[in-house]
Amino acid sequence: MIRILFIDDERDRMNSFREELEYHYKVTFIDKVDEALVFIRDHLDDIDLLILDIMMLPGKLVSMEEAERGLSTGLHFYRLLRKSAPYLPVIIFTNKEKMEKEFRGEANCLFLRKRDYLPLELAKAVKEFFQDFRLIG
């Protein structure tokens, strides 16, 4: 079963996405950036795919100013992650549509707008993306 780490600070709003994913995959949901970093450090080998939000409180990751008051936290998180996990498949799942250009051309990365996906559609998108990744990888 694919093991997913889902990072999003809106835990309640993401419940239905998480619960649908749980019908198909093993999901760990974390709503704080700092906790997520610790989890990745300790369990990187147990993660097959990461779902990451962009607009989140930055915690200790970067300053509020750098994170544009939280509007670009996920981007900083992604850049840091890529240093230790360059090949981990990552789905950026966000309402911050303007960020798409920041991820254009990124390998092993898929940008999805939350508004375009219902829970089951996200589950399918995960499957397809992961299959593609395995084919390429």
Next chain:
Amino acid sequence: MKAEATSRKTDVFRELIELALHCSKRDEALQRLTRLVSLALNSDVCNLVLLDTKEPLLSHVACAGNNHKYHEFILRRPVRMGSSQQGDHLDYDLFMQGEGGARYNLQVDGKGIIDTAVARKYNLNSAISAPLKLGSQLLGYLNHFTSRTTEFASSESEILKLFARHAELIIDRIDKSDYTQTLERSHSISLALQHSLMSVKDDEFLKQVSQKACELLEVPICIVWKLNQHLPRLTVAATAGDVDADVSRMQLDLNRPGSLGIKRLLRSTDVRYLPDVSRAAANVYQFREKAKSAGWVSLLSAPMSAENRPIGLLDVYTRKRRYFKQWEREFFKTFANYTAFSIHKTELLRRVDRHSASLQRLSKLGEIMQHVAEAKNEEKLYSLILDKSLELVRSHHGWISSCDLVTGEHNIKIHRGEPAEVRALKVGRGITGQALQSERPIRVTDLRSKRWENVYEEEFRKNTRSALAVPLVVTNAEVRVGAAIQQGSKVIGLINVESPRKRAFTPDDENAIWTLGRHAANIIERLTDDQKLEKLREFDREIANKRDWDETIKVVLKAISDTIGYEYVNISMASPETNRIKSSHVRGVEDEVAFKRMAHYPLDGKNIHAEIFRTGDIQVPDANDDRLDTRLDTAFGLNDLIRVFIPLKLAPDDSWIGTVEAGYRRCHRKYIYERDVQILRRFVCSALEQKKRNLLPKISHEFTAPIVGIRATANFLLRRIKTLDEKLVERKFEDILTDCELLLHKVGELEHILGGASVVPVPSKKEWTLVYRDIIIKTVNQLKPLIAERKLDMSQILYNNTDIHRIRLYVDKPKLNSVVYNLLINSIKYAESNPADFKIIINLDEDKDSYILKFRDWGMGIKSEYRDLIFEDGFRAPEASRKNVTGSGLGLTIARRIMREIGGDLLLARNHKPTEFHLSLPKAARGDTQ
């Protein structure tokens, strides 16, 4: 299918936002908007009409929908408004009310909005309309027609209103962008004309003027009239566009009866606009028959005058009815002024020609003027002017100075020859000082003669005998005096040439340099304006990056001082709720706090801020004007300033109205120049509006998250409900309810952004209300899901049960509800992270006139420096941003506005542990009758 429908709707609203924020062509944007309305509402016809209230006519600019035949019918012609009582189908009075609404059974009764025959022919039965407004100005309507006979749902009306607000944004935004483009076009046109001025013959120059006028306003026809003072008669000097040979033979005898209007126009500084010349009265317009046959429709006519003498008229015509905006008229007037100046300059040159007999020299002067016009940089320009002036008058010694109107000095910027000393000179003293003061050239044939004894102070060179001092003056500068625009002059600097020989300079030399000087002054002025605009554009960019309202205003004030040169700026905001206008930001006084404490006035009083707020006039008052606040002016040394007062009207939200007052030391300045006034007004309005517009995408963005949440949860329930346990289903519904509550709250904020406090107040929905039972307890219950979600304890929201039946008031319940909601949701959102610390206490107190509801919480609180800012639009404390990434910063602004609207107030009584808000409710509401 469902996903497809959702996606289609999402696409419609996405395109709507894209249109409102990015589309640059008005007609195209409005056409696309009507198409989106027809998609969203499934209209048989959706049209957007703009009003020409003077005529009065509807000009249809956009139409879409399923009924294509109707489009062809309606887009073909303008439709006249009239009186229903006299059988007209479109009722002028109804349209002017500026109210929308639903109307049914249109095939039997057109209700003043449609001809019943048209409704029958195109099978239209029902309509809803939403008015389009910019501030208090009614622009037109957005209408949704259907063949249905059933009643419209309230959601249809709400959606139409939402589209209408976006249409207003489009009209307003694109108008501003058109302004900037016209401004840029105007500069390049002036430059092109400067090039031709000296290199082509008079006739050809005027021909170019007429062509450029067409280009400036994008009109098909232009006629340049020249005045023969002696006959007196206007004759056509040049034409552009599609005009026949007859036109060039047209004449207007000013001795004829009926030419009074034209004579007045020639003497005035105003522009005349006739929407349809074929309908104008004979004493207003003399060429009706010609206009009809040639297909001329709207006319804009500007007088041309030079040195206060009328010299002609500049007319542009359109082939379709067109409304020329105020700023288009201003551009046209400036263009006419410029043309007049150019024509006058060629006359001056001819005079030089007559006196000098040196054709070679004349052609040289022409060449120099052309070079000067092409200069791109001030420093090079000064060098060029000086070197060429010296060349023209065969001298090697001279300088150019620039005036400092604060110190009254003029400083040598550049010189040639070896000066004895370069130092600051005083306006009014010495020969050059006198020339500057009189704004006329002074030619000295022998400095050692008695006439100049003790006058010559310049001592530029020890052995100087002859001198020629020529001021650099913009002679056709528009200046503001009182509320009127007048012709004035602007002294920029001076050209001084000297010679060791007696009688070195002739009257022809004087004429030539005087002509060159005035031409150069215009170019210097243009370069200075360009620099100002470029600097302001930089500030615009800086403003766009500011997230904080207070910081934005600080940049605006800095830009005004640094770029336009005002030493003192005061921005005042009007508050219709308190009926006062009050200084909100000031620069250039020593004690800003003390200034703000004094600078506030009743809106219906006689103070100049209140008056221009009411009248919308720009004013430069006389120093003794009794509308000025002498107490304030004396206390802060403002008596020495020459000041302009400009009303600030920020469409479409009238609650953001105020004034900007700016000034500089009177010293040696005579005037405030209109160009600076307009640059200032445009800059402040566009900076503030830009900031406000930036809030819109922010708010829109905040809608997405709860909608995504609701949709995901609903979809999940739909698919999985049978397999879920009851508790989980319950929690999911609570999630949906929480997001719905948040969305409703956001709708309030969106309304504030889009509509604000409209001039026509929304009718109040008052009802008898038990404030505790119907509002406070109800709101606490509404927030239950959110409280649970945050793992907070409901029982820690405390109030006294005996208060429940204590206040019964006749108030607008939904509005009061939204205020209480706002206070409580903030207490929950900004509670300390430990749930054990959560507590809200609601107490009731009263004084003679009011009940005071006290809301106390022990959350993160508000820093004392933010006490006043929390009520300002868009303000978010950094601590709040740290707690929640999103948030518009409008909640408390709206809450306070609502409380003041209903006669109460909202105050922050204590900022920390506990944070305490006081909500005062007037007891008078008890006595209100139904």
